[in-house]
Amino acid sequence: MCGRYALTSPPAAIAERFHLLWAPEIEAHYNIAPSQMIPAVRETAKGRELARLKWGLIPWWTKDAHIGAKLANARAESLADKPAFRDAYRCRRCLIPADAFYEWKVVAGHKQPYCIRMRDHALFGMAGLWEHWVAPDGQVVESCTIVTVDANALVGELHDRMPLILAPGDYDAWLGDGITAPILPHAVAADAMVAYPVSPLVSNARNDDPACLVPIDTP
DSSP, X not given: OOOOEEEOXXXXXXXXXXXXXXXXXXXXXXXXXXXXXXXXXXXXXXXXXXXXXXXXOOOTXXXXXXXXXXXXXXXXXXXXXXTTTHHHHHHOEEEEEESEEEEEEEETTEEEEEEEEETTOOOEEEEEEEEEEEOTTSOEEEEEEEEEEEOOTTXXXXXXXXXXXXXXXXXXXXXXXXXXXXXXXXOOOGGGEEXXXXXXXXXXXXXXXXXXXXXXXXX
């Protein structure tokens, strides 16, 4: 799964990586958690935009927005079939920019957080889906979920799932507005990534601090 991640790259770097005409000013965040508003890249009639979406998908047909708390992730294997995801998979796909994500492993009786990122520390795009939901009172909420796949050998030491990280060459197909969903690639190769232990600070979503990304020594 993917329950926490970091986005620290400046707007100009995000715009360049995802071929945006421009990117709004966004602050660096080191410990992003579900239910928060997060930046997501999606296609519009005027080109790609960086929208702010609530993390936790709220299907357009639901009457209860609280379902989003259970839909922060979407398994790639069930996108085409699961009612919560299949409409968005056909025509509302997005990319979630990130610099790193976190997973936990039990070490010496406690949960030790690890930071996972690209070996070259490059900005990357996680496959996502987005939805447009209208509440009974007329309020509009746009939300999203992060697609996950079976973990590679590196992440598999920490968790059996990981975000579907797309290569830049796959962005166009994923963001395409046709009703034919793209073929999903496999997980990023383990040798393209690194994982290292970080401070327990990251275990509390209120701690949004650069220290969350700093490697630490473990016993």
